[in-house]
Amino acid sequence: MTKKDLGLLILILAVGAVVTMINPRFILPINIANTANLVGMFGLSALGQCIVILTGGIELSVGSVIALLGALFVDFIANQNIPWPAAVALMLALSVALGLTHGLLITKFKLPPFIVTLCGLLIYRGVARFYTRDATAGFAFGQNFPNLEFLTAGRSFGVPNSFIALIIAAAIMWLVVHRSVFGRYLYAVGKNEEAARFSGIKTDRVIVAAYVICMVLTMVSALYFAMYTRSISPASHGNFYELYAIAAAVLGGFSLRGGEGSIIGALLGVVLLQELQNLVNLLGIPSSLNFAVVGGVILLGVLVDQQWGSFRERRRTEDAARGSEPKPASAE
């Protein structure tokens, strides 16, 4: 855990303490569990976003993909009577195809990630609305999928299974990003794609893989959101979720230029974001101010981080001028 992550953790605890003092309902198990469920669902998509941001890219279609895949999934199992494991497999295949398409457009056709995924955002939202004829996709009365519902909306030992899914995904992604060969390549491509290419790294493959991983994780979160809401209005489901994911990554220390950030930071970013949402509800702040509060806090956080960074840079230069080499920061 870096100093930055530690700072974020302290901030989360401090905000929690203040909120608890004002409204003790914050630490009720029911509130914690609900928040954990949201952290789990948003966290899954944030993890995917992080991998893309690490390469210096961006994935703006996340919210629309959550709507499209959610609507398709619900329709498949509720109306088309496809067994849910088969539907999950279809969703997996579809998400891989989306990720591949984005990745190939960006690497082989040299389109900017912002444009590719912005078009994705518009296209998938449109397709979702068309497919459902703009009607809400949902389950018929009494329709039950006990196993699926347990895995998605259920709890184990009081912990929401979505949160457990996030922890498992995060553990895997931590190993991938911070310990694996591929993870090293991700950082190298993000920091300097040209130099990575000159070291023989197949940078295009790394980037395509990042978009595929992002879409697969987004798909998982789409299933969780679908089973959580149980009804999907294709025009609004998942709106702005890509921005939550990006915000969490930025709060967690990811640089939009790429090559910087850690999985733990991203998780803490998601937690802080959901804590803020929760705070708006619990402190009786008008919910119309929701976005304003979140935006303000992110701005403040990034500002403080930026200032802290330049302060440390200055100190490092001064140390160097004094001839004492500062200890290098740890790798993550």
Next chain:
Amino acid sequence: MTSVAAHTQPASAEPFLTLAGIRKVYPGVVALSNFSMSVSPGEVIGLVGENGAGKSTLMKILGGVIAPSQGIITIDGVARPALTVADSMAAGIAFVHQELNLFDNLDVAANIFIGREPLTGGLLRFVDEKKQHEMVVPLLKRVGANFSAFAPLASLSLAQRQMVEIAKALSVDARLVILDEPTSILPLSETEKLLEVIRALKGDGISVIFISHRLHEVELIADRVVVLRDGALVGTLDKDEIDHQRMVKLMIGRDIKVPSAPLANRPGDIAMSAVGVRTGAYPAQPVSLDVRNGEILGLAGLVGSGRTELVRAMFGVDPIYGGYFELNGETFRPTHASQAIARGIFLVPEDRQGAGVLLDMSIAENISLPNLPAHATGFFVKRGLEIQTAETQKRNLAIMTPSVTTRTGSLSGGNQQKVVLAKWLAMSPKIMIFDEPTRGIDIGAKAEIYRLMRELADLGVAVLMISSDMEEVIGVSDRIAVMHEGRVAGILDRDRFSGENVLLLAVGKTIGAKTGP
């Protein structure tokens, strides 16, 4: 070159700028001690010294960016303990930095008057484009520019851009122009143009401080050479004393042979051939060339003659538009660097910070990067092994760093270049390609890199070196291939090495009939 005055002003005129007993101390480091010098109108002073010798500290003091800890600066008889930026500008001191501060998207006139644009009258006060261009014309004439004030900067060569910078300096009535490593980015032919501009400035009574690692040019242009070492003035050479060996000796405090003598034994078999290779630079020109095991083949020519594209094609990072390479009797047309790397073909690129190393990664991470699967158990990176490899290379190459986990960006240019070398030497090179390997590197590190190249050749590695530094090409190579506009204009063997021959071929002329044995 219309404004070159018929007679050059004698350098013996009264100095207008004097530095006396200047000392600058940073906490724990003496950057400059007891430094004195004077500048007379129309004098060209060569300022030489290795990286870290105190040149930039001196420049910052003259620019008014930092204040000396001790000493007196006298300008036109007014003595001051320090200059402010405003003082420096008022005294007519102008800088042309190594990295040009120009805007590609603006034209020449707009660049010269950026931030000081002449404005029209009236409420909105637009930029007076007409006046601006008129004002620039005489300035361009003075620097002997062959381009118009309307030329977009993006259309100019590096030398022409430097002229724009110098014209910018003249536009503020500079009396002293300080050129920081102006020729390090210039090809040979353009260097001469720059020297011509300096002579023109001198003719107009403007003083020049010329900072350069290219001692040959200092020899050509300077009236006086000031040598710095470890923050101290170690010698001043007058016009008739200026010579290469003396400068080197003063700079490093000992005699060194720069560069090392080429070996005598015959080169081995052909390691790799280019057979009619066409690259993006000159798609119509097929290039054929052999590189032999155990030799250093110098690749000379002007910047833009297609050398870099050729080696990049060889390394698989630039497309090949025709022809092929031959390697161990096989046709080789790499489409990705990984294919070249797998065959032991390694490139030390021209753009060290952009393509050579990842500045934000540690030394160890940089060294293992091209060979990461060998430093991993399948999925996971073995960090211990990485460190071990890096430590070995750090010892072999004498990389100056407290630790191999240090960020590569915090190293000096020479040490960064060693990291680039280290990552390739940690694998086993068969063909090593160096593209401008010593650009911006100080003389000590240069000598080490030459020695390494020679050691590689002695081990039977084929070494291909692109260089725009004439001394380097002639001193280091066993053979020299000279390129001109995308083709190999000629190949010189040792007995026909000369600056003149290389230059003639580089500009497309022919030389004497005799070709190599």
